Structure formats: structure tokens, C-alpha cells
Amino acid sequence: AQSVSQHNHHVILSEAASLELGCNYSYGGTVNLFWYVQYPGQHLQLLLKYFSGDPLVKGIKGFEAEFIKSKFSFNLRKPSVQWSDTAEYFCAVNFYNTDKLIFGTGTRLQVFP
Amino acid sequence: SAVISQKPSRDICQRGTSLTIQCQVDSQVTMMFWYRQQPGQSLTLIATANQGSEATYESGFVIDKFPISRPNLTFSTLTVSNMSPEDSSIYLCSVGPYQGTEAFFGQGTRLTVV
Numbered sequence: 104a105q106s107v108s109q110h111n112h113h114v115i116l117s118e119a120a121s122l123e124l125g126c127n128y129s130y131g132g133t134v135n136l137f138w139y140v141q142y143p144g145q146h147l148q149l150l151l152k153y154f155s156g157d158p159l160v161k162g163i164k165g166f167e168a169e170f171i172k173s174k175f176s177f178n179l180r181k182p183s184v185q186w187s188d189t190a191e192y193f194c195a196v197n198f199y200n201t202d203k204l205i206f207g208t209g210t211r212l213q214v215f216p
Numbered sequence: 217s218a219v220i221s222q223k224p225s226r227d228i229c230q231r232g233t234s235l236t237i238q239c240q241v242d243s244q245v246t247m248m249f250w251y252r253q254q255p256g257q258s259l260t261l262i263a264t265a266n267q268g269s270e271a272t273y274e275s276g277f278v279i280d281k282f283p284i285s286r287p288n289l290t291f292s293t294l295t296v297s298n299m300s301p302e303d304s305s306i307y308l309c310s311v312g313p314y315q316g317t318e319a320f321f322g323q324g325t326r327l328t329v330v
Contacts, residue, residue, distance in 0.1 A: 152318050203249060203261055
């Protein structure tokens with residue numbers, strides 16, 4: 104079955120620390136990949152997306168993600184987090200043989216000043 | 217891009233009753249999707265709604281509990297039937313990803329069952 108896994112359920116960092124959130128998916132075919140963020144009390148917002156081309160994708164607010172096809176991974180990174188990055192982060196995958204989006208379990212990030 | 221209007225934005229309902237959530241898209245789309253986000257959890261796909269055919273439900277979701285209508289290419293409804301407190305969640309409708317764009321989400325319906 105198609106699935107998406109996020110290894111880190113809860114991450115706590117101090118401001119200026121570097122961030123890397125893992126995302127792996129189970130499927131060997133073509134995929135579209137997304138990271139969404141949900142700030143407290145707010146709706147889902149797209150951080151970045153990968154469809155094809157350069158596997159290093161840059162998104163909003165200084166986030167980036169790298170697609171490594173051989174590892175079925177799409178990890179999210181940010182070199183220096185801010186308190187305002189406190190939110191829930193969701194990796195999502197669109198598997199090409201379907202039209203639906205499968206979400207990972209989410210990672211709760213807390214950044215302390 | 218697509219703009220999705222979803223209503224109601226929130227509701228508090230008595231157990232045993234039903235609530236119908238409406239989702240309006242500003243453009244014609246083939247497929248619409250309904251998700252549930254339980255408190256502190258990720259999004260789980262409930263079903264895919266195609267215009268002119270019955271919705272396709274994911275494992276663990278059934279039509280009797282979550283009937284869906286899709287009368288045209290811009291509108292869909294999800295009904296949460298015979299509600300119990302366990303149905304308290306945020307319900308979201310979505311379109312995409314398609315045509316090389318990301319998925320777009322409605323603002324969600326926060327349902328509390330008491």
C-alpha cells in the first residue's frame with residue numbers, strides 16, 4: 104500500500120538551530136512531493152513542492168527540500184529556525200497512478216527563543 | 217490556482233444528528249477530495265468525489281457514515297451521519313494536485329460533537 108512516513112513526531116529546537124525533518128514514501132514510481140505547514144489555529148499552507156527537475160527545491164520562508172529518488176526521501180531543511188517556525192509540518196505525496204494526496208503523520212516543531 | 221469555499225466553518229452538534237458540509241470551487245474540477253484531521257493528527261483521506269459517479273471511499277470509511285454528493289464540477293457535499301464524539305474533527309475538502317500544481321484546500325469545518 105502507498106504510504107508516507109515522517110520519522111520525527113516532535114522536534115524541539117532553539118532559535119538559530121538547523122532543522123531537518125525526514126520524509127519517506129513507499130513507492131518506486133513517479134511521484135509529486137509536497138511539504139505543507141500548519142501554524143497554530145491556521146489552515147494548511149504550501150511550503151514547497153517538487154514535480155521534476157532540480158531535486159533541491161527551495162520554498163518560502165527559507166525552507167528547502169531535497170528529493171533523493173534512490174532513498175524515496177524528501178527531507179525538509181532550514182539552516183536557521185526562528186520562533187515563528189513553530190508549527191506542524193506535513194509531508195505529502197501524490198502517487199502518479201492515482202490522483203489523491205497521501206499525507207505523512209506530521210511533525211510538530213517547537214522553537215524556543 | 218483554485219479558491220475553495222467551505223461551510224460551515226465550525227459547528228457544535230448533538231450526538232446522533234447529522235451535519236452536511238458544503239464545498240464550492242471557483243473553477244471546474246474533475247475530482248474533489250474530502251479529508252479528516254482528528255485532534256493532533258495528520259490528514260486522512262476519506263473519499264474521492266467524481267462528478268456523475270459514486271464517491272470512492274478509503275479503507276475505514278463507508279458511504280452510510282459519510283455520504284457524499286457531487287452534483288456538478290464545482291460543488292460537493294460531505295455529510296457526517298449519526299455523529300458521535302469520536303467524529304469531532306476538522307473536515308477539509310480539496311482539489312488537486314493536478315495540471316502540475318499543488319493541492320488546494322478549503323478552510324476546513326471544525327466539528328465538535330457533544
